Amino acid sequence: MTSTRLMIHSIMPERSVNCGFNWWALIFSTMWAYSEGLIVQGGRLFAADAVAGLLLTRDHVAFVILALLLLTVKSVYCARHGNRWVYQHLHHQGYRTVGD
Structure with a gap:
């Protein structure tokens, strides 16, 4: 069972963020980011995809x-750290x- 953190902002809608492993990030890592x-992380994941494509x-x-x-x-790393x-x-x- 994963816990969830509720995050609020003064003008933006509230968001809930799960703690722990993220299955969606495992399956769709770059698109999910x-x-x-998550532009910076998405760019890094895209670079890993490009290297894998060149290797293929x-x-x-x-x-x-x-x-x-x-x-x-790459996918497991994204799933573990994505949230x-x-x-x-x-x-x-x-x-x-x-x-808080």
């Missing part, structure tokens, strides 16, 4: 395995956690 407004253009099985490993590690990124992004926009 951009949809949450080679016709050697070692490069294919390396590309799939890179994509897997914290969203929390920090909202905090920098002026949101505050209810109860």
Whole structure:
């Protein structure tokens, strides 16, 4: 069971941010980051996608395995840290956690 933090802003709508693992970030890592407004993290994830794409253009099985490993590690990293990124992004926009 994951806990949820409710974040409020004076003029923006309230948002709830889960703590812990994010399944949507695991499945749709780069698109998820951009949809949450995480431009810097999305750019880094896109760079990892581009490197994996370049590795897949080679016709050697070692490069294919390396590309799939890179994509897997990228997705798991995004899923583990994604909710914290969203929390920090909202905090920098002026949101505050209810109860603080």
